[in-house]
Amino acid sequence: MSKNYKQDVLTGGGLFIFSLVLIFYLIPVYVGGSTHTQLSPQFFPIVAAWALAVLSLSLTAISVKGLMAQKSKETLKTLLMPKFTFNPKSGPVLSAGIICAYFLGFEYVSFLAATPVAMILFMLAFGQRSWLRIVCISVAVTAVIYLLFTFGLKVPLE
Amino acid sequence: MLHELLNGFQMVLTFGNVFGIFIGVVFGVFMGAVPGLTGTMGIALIIPLTYSLSPITAFCVLLGTYKGCLFGGSIPAILINTPGAPAAAVTVFDGYPMAQKGQAGRAMGIALWSSVIADAFATICLIFLTVFLARISLKFGPPEYASLIVFSLCIVAGISGQSMLKGVIAAVLGFLLGTVGLDPMVSTPRFTFGFVTLFNGINMMVLMIGLFAVSEVLVQSDVKNSGVRDLPSDTSSDTASWADIKRCLPTIFRGGIIGVLIGAIPGLGATPAAFLTYTETKRVSKHPEKFGHGAIEGVAASESGNNATCGGALIPLMALGIPGDVTTAVLLGAFLIHGLTPGPALFKENISLVYGIFAALLIAIFFLPLIGRWFIRIFSLISKVPNSIIYPVTTVLCTVGVYGFNSSFTDLWLMLIFGILAYFMRQFGYPLAPMLIAFILEPIGERAIRQTLTLSRGSLSIFVSRPISLTFLILTVIAVIILIRMKTRSSEAKAC
Numbered sequence: 001m002s003k004n005y006k007q008d009v010l011t012g013g014g015l016f017i018f019s020l021v022l023i024f025y026l027i028p029v030y031v032g033g034s035t036h037t038q039l040s041p042q043f044f045p046i047v048a049a050w051a052l053a054v055l056s057l058s059l060t061a062i063s064v065k066g067l068m069a070q071k072s073k074e075t076l077k078t079l080l081m082p083k084f085t086f087n088p089k090s091g092p093v094l095s096a097g098i099i100c101a102y103f104l105g106f107e108y109v110s111f112l113a114a115t116p117v118a119m120i121l122f123m124l125a126f127g128q129r130s131w132l133r134i135v136c137i138s139v140a141v142t143a144v145i146y147l148l149f150t151f152g153l154k155v156p157l158e
Numbered sequence: 159m160l161h162e163l164l165n166g167f168q169m170v171l172t173f174g175n176v177f178g179i180f181i182g183v184v185f186g187v188f189m190g191a192v193p194g195l196t197g198t199m200g201i202a203l204i205i206p207l208t209y210s211l212s213p214i215t216a217f218c219v220l221l222g223t224y225k226g227c228l229f230g231g232s233i234p235a236i237l238i239n240t241p242g243a244p245a246a247a248v249t250v251f252d253g254y255p256m257a258q259k260g261q262a263g264r265a266m267g268i269a270l271w272s273s274v275i276a277d278a279f280a281t282i283c284l285i286f287l288t289v290f291l292a293r294i295s296l297k298f299g300p301p302e303y304a305s306l307i308v309f310s311l312c313i314v315a316g317i318s319g320q321s322m323l324k325g326v327i328a329a330v331l332g333f334l335l336g337t338v339g340l341d342p343m344v345s346t347p348r349f350t351f352g353f354v355t356l357f358n359g360i361n362m363m364v365l366m367i368g369l370f371a372v373s374e375v376l377v378q379s380d381v382k383n384s385g386v387r388d389l390p391s392d393t394s395s396d397t398a399s400w401a402d403i404k405r406c407l408p409t410i411f412r413g414g415i416i417g418v419l420i421g422a423i424p425g426l427g428a429t430p431a432a433f434l435t436y437t438e439t440k441r442v443s444k445h446p447e448k449f450g451h452g453a454i455e456g457v458a459a460s461e462s463g464n465n466a467t468c469g470g471a472l473i474p475l476m477a478l479g480i481p482g483d484v485t486t487a488v489l490l491g492a493f494l495i496h497g498l499t500p501g502p503a504l505f506k507e508n509i510s511l512v513y514g515i516f517a518a519l520l521i522a523i524f525f526l527p528l529i530g531r532w533f534i535r536i537f538s539l540i541s542k543v544p545n546s547i548i549y550p551v552t553t554v555l556c557t558v559g560v561y562g563f564n565s566s567f568t569d570l571w572l573m574l575i576f577g578i579l580a581y582f583m584r585q586f587g588y589p590l591a592p593m594l595i596a597f598i599l600e601p602i603g604e605r606a607i608r609q610t611l612t613l614s615r616g617s618l619s620i621f622v623s624r625p626i627s628l629t630f631l632i633l634t635v636i637a638v639i640i641l642i643r644m645k646t647r648s649s650e651a652k653a654c
Binding site: 004007008011015022026030031032033039041044045048049051052055056058059062090091092094095096099100102103106107111115118119122123125126127128133137138141142145148149155156157 | 206207209210323324326327330331333334337341343344346347348349350351372375376377378379380544545546547549550551553554555557558561562565567570571574577578581586587588600604607608611
């Protein structure tokens with residue numbers, strides 16, 4: 001439970017900061033104002049940003065209260081010094097990295113070259129170890145999708 | 159109505175459309191039957207393939223998928239104790255114990271027929287109730303729409319999962335994303351950051367695939383399960399008999415009624431319908447002690463409840479343009495992508511298409527038993543496809559699907575950003591459905607509110623001076639009070 005409170009404090013705090021950035025920087029700079037209509041284009045973004053500020057602050061307050069109720073020094077200590085770990089070999093980080101590389105390959109090389117490579121990397125990342133299966137599936141899937149989109153649906157992939 | 163329905167059948171009964179329904183049901187059952195792949199994700203994935211199809215053919219495929227996936231989730235729930243879709247979670251309670259007793263085929267048979275009968279009941283309700291609701295909704299103007307959107311946004315809190323606060327935060331984030339693009343009244347850029355591709359707002363397809371498919375890939379990449387799943391070797395030797403179906407008929411109709419009612423309330427969806435039907439069936443049963451240990455009525459209750467929501471959830475979608483659950487929210491996106499606006503306008507301008515959709519839904523009911531039985535037999539082979547193949551293929555399909563829509567690489571990067579955002583939201587317990595629903599409703603609501611205030615020269619009294627608008631505002635207040643009371647009671651029960 002303490003872990004959830006800690007997460008909620010962090011996400012609530014983060015969202016509160018984001019809402020302040022919205023209110024004081026992003027909306028004034030990136031949303032134009034207008035007096036020609038009953039409501040300005042800024043009205044709904046501002047309402048949403050203030051709602052986000054209030055809700056995130058509430059979440060943070062409730063979570064801090066929950067943490068304090070536990071009266072655990074260890075928990076408070078870990079809250080004050082949260083440990084952030086970044087493991088590039090962890091599944092989601094690796095997968096997101098492969099997706100980034102795939103998009104770059106798709107954009108700057110070609111779909112036909114990038115897709116089989118990305119499929120191979122993905123299958124390895126997901127734990128597939130049979131090379132025959134990896135190569136056959138990546139080539140077959142690339143070919144089927146390319147033919148389906150390019151010739152069947154007339155959507156060019158290059 | 160009968161004449162229009164016959165015209166609908168005439169429209170749908172072409173080889174292309176019937177084949178579209180068939181393919182949709184096959185794909186839907188497959189998506190439902192593979193744990194981790196959901197119907198929502200399936201519909202999101204198949205939408206790009208319908209770009210070049212006519213609207214009616216596209217909806218034959220999409221609605222077939224929707225129906226198929228609701229049943230498909232029961233297959234792994236019974237065979238491997240893993241619901242293929244969230245709505246099939248209740249099927250596990252009695253389905254898996256039946257499989258352990260060597261009655262997997264019987265359990266899957268009753269799941270199939272419960273789905274088919276409840277689905278038929280729900281579709282008939284849809285046909286009669288939608289037209290009635292749509293006639294009322296033809297009286298809607300901007301103030302009524304604005305109040306309806308406010309009502310729907312409040313209901314979003316009901317699908318917030320464990321924390322209403324987090325659900326509302328997710329909805330606010332979705333609402334903010336909905337404001338991106340040119341202002342609907344004066345065309346002032348909002349949060350476009352100089353990207354011309356954002357002038358039309360964030361592409362709904364990009365958001366949907368990012369939220370549901372990409373985040374699922376990231377979540378599953380933590381599991382790294384390339385192993386082959388263990389399954390019972392033979393499930394074809396035992397089947398559900400007519401006596402079993404007859405015994406479960408009261409349960410199935412109970413599930414049908416509950417499913418339609420729950421499905422028709424925006425924001426609830428199939429999972430609560432299945433839970434409610436199960437608990438209600440257990441409550442009225444003469445042998446409640448058998449539930450959870452392989453009671454055939456338990457499987458029938460869960461499957462009839464969750465399948466009946468298909469027809470139910472389509473009622474507010476088609477009549478009012480309000481999605482009943484997250485899957486119909488994705489379907490709403492499909493309507494908009496094909497240039498159609500669900501709601502009164504659809505009934506005014508495309509009545510033949512509406513009845514064509516009804517006809518397609520009725521035809522899909524006939525495909526479900528055929529394909530369902532076939533899938534039950536071959537599922538042992540499909541389920542052996544490891545995650546290490548399914549998710550890489552899914553990622554590539556998501557990529558080409560999103561790219562194919564606008565041929566835009568910006569959309570691909572946005573999809574990845576939304577996927578990562580959704581991954582963290584899931585990790586931190588923020589529900590995704592309210593975010594998507596708020597994103598979809600924001601432009602409609604904003605336009606309606608601003609048009610209303612222009613009409614009334616800024617006076618808010620217009621919202622309470624019109625009866626339908628006032629009704630929705632009163633319903634909003636009632637809904638908020640009920641939701642807060644429900645959540646408070648639930649918290650108190652947990653504390654005890």
